[in-house]
Amino acid sequence: MNTSSPALVASRLEISEEAAQLSADCELIDLHIDTFIPHRLWGYDPFSRHKSALLGRHLFGHLDHPRCEDGGMTGALWSITTNPFRLKGSRWRVFQRNLVKLQGLIRDSNGRAGLVTNRREYDAVRATGAHAAMICIQGGNAIEAAPEGVASIADDAVIRITLVHLTNSSLGTTNSPHHLVRGSKGLTSMGKTFVEQCNDRRVFVDLAHIHPRGFWDAVEAHNSDQPLIVTHTGVNGVRPHWRNIDDAQIKAVADTGGVVGVIFAGMFLSRKGGPTDGAMVVEHLEHIIDVGGEEVAAIGSDFDGAITPPHELRGGETYPVLVHHMLARGWSHDRIRRVFATNFLDSFGRLRP
Ligand SMILES: [Zn+2]
Numbered sequence: 001m002n003t004s005s006p007a008l009v010a011s012r013l014e015i016s017e018e019a020a021q022l023s024a025d026c027e028l029i030d031l032h033i034d035t036f037i038p039h040r041l042w043g044y045d046p047f048s049r050h051k052s053a054l055l056g057r058h059l060f061g062h063l064d065h066p067r068c069e070d071g072g073m074t075g076a077l078w079s080i081t082t083n084p085f086r087l088k089g090s091r092w093r094v095f096q097r098n099l100v101k102l103q104g105l106i107r108d109s110n111g112r113a114g115l116v117t118n119r120r121e122y123d124a125v126r127a128t129g130a131h132a133a134m135i136c137i138q139g140g141n142a143i144e145a146a147p148e149g150v151a152s153i154a155d156d157a158v159i160r161i162t163l164v165h166l167t168n169s170s171l172g173t174t175n176s177p178h179h180l181v182r183g184s185k186g187l188t189s190m191g192k193t194f195v196e197q198c199n200d201r202r203v204f205v206d207l208a209h210i211h212p213r214g215f216w217d218a219v220e221a222h223n224s225d226q227p228l229i230v231t232h233t234g235v236n237g238v239r240p241h242w243r244n245i246d247d248a249q250i251k252a253v254a255d256t257g258g259v260v261g262v263i264f265a266g267m268f269l270s271r272k273g274g275p276t277d278g279a280m281v282v283e284h285l286e287h288i289i290d291v292g293g294e295e296v297a298a299i300g301s302d303f304d305g306a307i308t309p310p311h312e313l314r315g316g317e318t319y320p321v322l323v324h325h326m327l328a329r330g331w332s333h334d335r336i337r338r339v340f341a342t343n344f345l346d347s348f349g350r351l352r353p
Helices: 006-013 019-026 036-042 065-070 090-108 119-127 189-201 212-221 247-255 279-292 314-328 332-352
Strands: 029-033 077-082 113-116 129-140 159-164 204-207 229-233 257-260 297-299
Touching: 006 019, 006 229, 006 314, 019 314, 029 129, 029 229, 029 297, 029 332, 036 090, 065 129, 065 247, 065 314, 077 090, 077 119, 077 159, 077 247, 090 113, 113 119, 119 129, 119 332, 159 189, 159 229, 189 204, 189 212, 212 247, 229 247, 247 257, 247 279, 257 279, 257 332, 279 297, 279 314, 297 332, 314 332
Parallel strands: 029 077, 077 129, 113 129, 129 159, 159 204, 229 257, 257 297
Antiparallel strands: none
């Protein structure tokens, strides 16, 4: 239950009451949150309220359940991010331990959150008023040593895997600049097999962070009847940047019925002379819509993933600020609902009804 009335939210965030009201009425799914990182590293409790830093320019501590409820978030893809510096056997063991730990965290939330592995479960969890937690892997090399590959993950607990993260791996090459100069840049044969394994288990193949050549290799290896996804990114059409994707990549995802989530990291989004507030996120969303259509754009903040968001998007309580900017740019309520949840849910429903 949202404990803040729209009028209170409007005055606290200095936004219109229409924006606050629509936020309260919308489903809102964030396609990439890394709140499990501070929980693992220093025991950060995602279910108790933390203060947002006054300046908002911090790397962690963006999200907790009470502030996300204030901000109208109803579900999120919780990432288990891989430490590439472990040996591969140890990565698989640590992943299994982390999966159990994250599942336990959600199960012990006294009904405030529920685990979701398919579209039907999303509705069931939301019908209780709880937050829908969907578990993901960032860095497919976490399960390189798993005996049956992707199929080794019990109970289809993971709904999405980001193939590569910030380093090159046995699966392929990252788009991070320090790795651009060397390496094959494409997907390895192991990477192609991995994509097929994801298709077999109906796990979203996430192409955030991958080198463009690997992106296209993955598109080719992927079963085009299943939706591809890019969960947290900016777009080159607004701000050319090594971390962002171009128009052809947006269209390739759109062609599969997938979605592209816009990250809240100012350093990848801001353009010369452009907005410095939450409107910069909306510019990237609009470009995705212009190129790929209304059904493709979504939100993937990367909160708690060591990003620096624009000040007014400093934490989970601030999602309604985005609604304010969307309305100010003439967006319809229908489009806002799509970008916040419907587009992802449609795609999810096709992958895992
Ligand atoms: Zn990431």
